[in-house]
Amino acid sequence: MRGTLFGDQISGHQDALVYNGVYEIANAPIRPLPDQYRRDPTELPYTMGFGRQTFIHPLSAPGSCLPEYLCVSQVPKTANSYDIFDVIGTLLYVEPVAREVTSKQGRKNTVREIMITDHGTEQPIVVSAWNELSGNECEQLASLVTSLPVVGFTGLRVSTYRGFSLTGTMSTLIDANPIGPKVDNLKEWVGRSKELLTDLQTRINKVRDPNMPIPIVNLNNLKNKKAKNTLQDERYKLNVTIPAPDFKKINAYLGCSHCGKRTDYAAGESFTCENCTKDGVLSEPRITFNCVVSDGTDQLEITAFTADTTILFQMSASDIFHLQHSLIMRPPRKRIKELSGSTGPYTIRAKVIEKTNVHSEPDGQGLELQIITFQDEEGTKMRTFLHEHELEFFQGVIQDNLEYDISNAKLKLDVDATSENPDGQIYDIFFNIDTIVKPVSGEEAPKALNFVLIGSIPRKVALEDRYDVLGVVIYVDRCCQTTANIERTADACEVMIVDHRSVNSQVDDNIHFYKHKLYHKKTFKSQFIAFARMFGISP
Incomplete structure (x- = not known):
């Protein structure tokens, strides 16, 4: 069950209630606790208050309430998000400056990342210190980091953001001088492993330095990377090609503009996302593309998301969406x-x-x-x-x-x-x-089209004359704006097509060009541009 202290009660009970202490409490008011404030499903739906008549009697001996520290390697990888742990480790890194992070509820928080390790793990683990802990406590640790001290953290929870890590809670305290048998054993190991830990600390500083260039590796070297010789935050660049792109593996859908979760809302429609709970997001095209890349040393299957696909295809997400749903991939x-x-x-x-x-x-x-x-x-x-x-x-x-x-x-x-x-x-x-x-193909068309070749169009025509023209697309201009006769600006797309009067003619005089502007039809504009780029028709 959760207990709550307000205002002056916090300083008044600071020494009366100690972490891991055992107490007998009487005359404490109990009230219902709304579900949204319960962090642990095993908690009772009540909260305990502390009034003037509340009596608190300690049952633990003074100085016996020590944290039950675990080593980094002892924290279970399958822990629930509401399980809390007291952890010790050798300090390797403290983020130089606190970062500001905005929560889903719109609250601004500060956070600094700390990295620790011990003798039982191949990978250092990240501990996130939030708000007050990211200030003076982290500054104290930063002043000690070069000496590889053993530090303790209480009340940490498991996080799976960017891999396996630990994050602070309201119960978290940082102890720069922890005590206990496990602490003594870890200090002994640090004394024997100074050179190993110093090299690891140097690698972490390089990986974490934003000014360091990202190294280029080949696929064979990348696949040989293991936990024992790679840090969780290492980043690499690859120079690869896509030898056989399969456009059927393009997945174009409408999703939330904030988190990308698939939605059934129409494109451009505003709604509240059930996944990220953000209000006023838009339904917009989102893209994933699965492909196999190669660099001559090996192959790797990757997934490119919206931002990367727009670079790969040199097209906007909207154009790719229209392309998949109309021209290339005939939907079932x-x-x-x-x-x-x-x-x-x-x-x-x-x-x-x-x-x-x-x-x-x-x-x-x-x-x-x-x-x-x-x-x-x-x-x-x-x-x-x-x-x-x-x-x-x-x-x-x-x-x-x-x-x-x-x-x-x-x-x-x-x-x-x-x-x-x-x-x-x-x-x-x-x-x-x-x-x-x-x-449907084979049905009678809504309107009978009488196609003519470009060369058959008279050079002098009236404004009201209309022609159905057949030709080969050789040029598609990018989206542009033009001013119509009624002095208003409209979106337009310019398409150039050609034909020939005779199949035996090879002279340039027999090639005829016709420019066609598509006004207002956003769908047509996107499809023509997408068609031209995908099939190699270049301006």
Whole structure:
């Protein structure tokens, strides 16, 4: 059970309550303790207070309350996060300056890392000293570090952040002069191992020095690194190539902008992340890429994450996301019942079975809303509601009685409509800027295209003339901005295509160029750029 001291009680009970002491306590008020304040699930859900009538009687003999120190090697690697340990070790390193760290709750804390070792471990262990301990106590240790002293820490917890380490708690105390049989044995070992410990201390200082260059090694040397000849914080550079990149191993998904956890929210939508508990994060494209790298000495399988993939492919995460979900990796088809939340990297194949128009005027004028009902091969239905600002975009794209492959759309079960429908479940599907609606191959196209070659376009045309042009893409400009005739700035992407009048012509005069600018269509812009870069089409 937890006890709590407030204000002046802290100094008043400082000498009355000693770490590891045994006491008989009477007349102490007991109150319920909310679950969020319980750090250990084995604790009772109560807290003990200390009032004026509280009586504290020590049962331990004076001077007998010594910490039950463990050596570094005796701390179990499988300990729970709420287990606490008293640890001794030989001091090797103290971080020169305390760092400021912001917690998930927004509180600012200071921390300094300390490294200790003993005779039973091959790896020094990091101890994190927080807030008050990162001040004077750490300064005292820093003044003693060159003499390799044996120091003690009480109330440490196990942490798995950046490997196995120990972190301080509210119960942690630092003792620069611990006593006990284990301390005497460790001091004896330090006296016999001065040279070994001095070399280890020198290596730690080099690894921890931010001004030291990161060494370059080959894969063969890297694989020969073992715990006995490598420090936990060592970093290396590799000069490698990816001999056979497999683009099917690109995993592009929508995730939290803060922690990267996968989410079902649409791209650009703001939400509260359940994983990192941060409020106001955005759903944005995140990328992982698994590949095998080689440098001639060996091979290694690695995983590149979002920041590294943008460097590898020279593309933004958004472009890679559009590339995977539209051009290169054809997403597998799924039935509606197999999906929940977002269609993600999957495609729904469904047929338009009904279109209902809702007009704003009684006489049938002013189309305000269109309800389109789809049905898949199992008879499961889903509906989308196209409002006034969406009707123009999808007009002519979705036709009656045609089948479509739909991807990157959010899906949600309509509980009310399902309860009123005896034929089965009904889902609502929500289109967004990343949604792709494509007629099934082999079906009649929504609009008959009359393709012409570039050379067939008259040199004098009227502004209202329109042409469906066929050609080979040879140039894609980066995203740029242009000013339209209506004096407003719009996003544009310039694509250059070519064709030839005759297959036997080899003179330059018979090559014709045509520039096409895509306005506003963010999805098209990203796809064209991604297509050009991935397939080696260079400006």
